[in-house]
Amino acid sequence: MENHHRAFSFARVLAITANTLTELTRQKVFYVLLIFALLLIGSSIFMARLTFQQEFQILKDVSLGAMSIFTSLLAIVATARLIPQDIDDRTVYTILAKPVPRFEYVFGKLAAVLLLLAISTLVMSAMFLVVLHTREQTVLHETLRQMGAAPREQVNDALRAVRSAALSIDIFPGITIIYLKACLLAALTLFVSTFATTNIFTIVVMVFIYFIGHLQATAREYWLQEHGVGWMARLFLVLVALIFPDLQTFDLVDDIVAGAAIPLELFAKTAVLGISYTTFYALLAAFVFYGKEL
């Protein structure tokens, strides 16, 4: 019987992905979703004191902000331990002793984290939308009851005001960008973990990258536009801009919650940038992992 080995096998990647996802699930990472649910309930209790515009604004801010924090944290923490853990457990030797190319191993691992992030984002989005929709319906009923005798035009204006304060279609591109930002962070974490010795090191480096990524655009603008700086400082800022991703680019939800509409072009550009970053860091991780002595 001929033993046919293919250079790339989707089935092998899928097997690694499925195993890694099961392993991640067993580590109770989905408890994050429970915290998210508690946060939604907690903020709803406080918001009973506010008007419906304030309530919807804070509900959206808190939910989308929490979604951004949790997916970013999950991306970093879940990915940081994947390779070091496999090396500690010696699982990696068992896998790579079989005819599994190293890039398949890396891509399988990353795909599991991206899947985990997708599930988490979907569940959090569903919880958020259910709460928002329920509150919207309650406020609509209250408005109809209170304005029963008012002219039709005024009632329609009031209902329109409630609907526009609640769910906006722009929330969905916002959530997509939150997910893509988490994917970028996961791929970057995987890349860092290919040369890191411990997962603590990876997490610390990623926290620094997270802050630098968010601060670099503001710092660059502040120094380059408002202050004349020397060539050394300029060189430093250019290097920072070249090496680190500008994470502020992915912060669209602040403006979406404030009621701004996201043009399709801006969404597409940001999404393409996020996918490019994720692909690049995944390829880089595979490249470094190929040269790693195991």
Place this chain on the structure above:
Amino acid sequence: MMRALLVIGLVLAFGVLKLPAERSISMQRRQLHFGGVELNLDLRGQIGQLGFVAALSGFRSIVADVLFIQAHVAWERTEWGRVLLLFRQVTTLQPRAILFWEMAAWHMAWNASVAAMNNRTQPRLALRIKAQREYFALGKDFLERGIKNNPERPQLYESLARLYKDKYQDHARASEFFAKAAAIPGAPGYDKRFSAYELSYCEGRERGAYQRLRQLYDAGENERLPTLIMRLKFLENKLDIAQDQRIPDPAP
């Protein structure tokens, strides 16, 4: 070693490729007034180091919400100075949130101004009126800055029109801002009507107001609301409009 150098080279090469894309997105965001936050040392001093770092790290809206809740508590305690300070921070952090500008202006021009006028610790009426006018001006300032940050949305023009109407009794300016709101796509139908109502109170501009109100009246049944008919009747009498051109009296 070679592999490490190659990785650094690849990162820099990707950096060169991605910079134009990031720059293009950043420019588009600026055109749309996205993230238009002035993060300076004054704000750093006001919201503390942790809040400032959080605001810079993608949690700007959550920091703004926390400050808004603090402002809400300060309002319940009628600490007007603190309300003002907190709303300045909130609107700096979230300049695109109409709600925050409106709330800030409402607290200053409506709540704080009334509190200043009823301030029993200040026996001199002149000083109470002065304080009241200062709060009106603070409310107006919030709305004007809000409009600068959100020129394409009608709500703040409406709020400024209401402020001119209720607090300054400046009907001409109120009419002007209701008209500006009405000119924005998606503005509520009442803005056009309110602009004409306000104009009808302006001495010397009754003819223009009459034409606008009459136009609305002729637009159909939906526009023939009690206030519109009342103002139209008032102007018909004042301008001495011929009987055959007047609108019929409303049914008793």
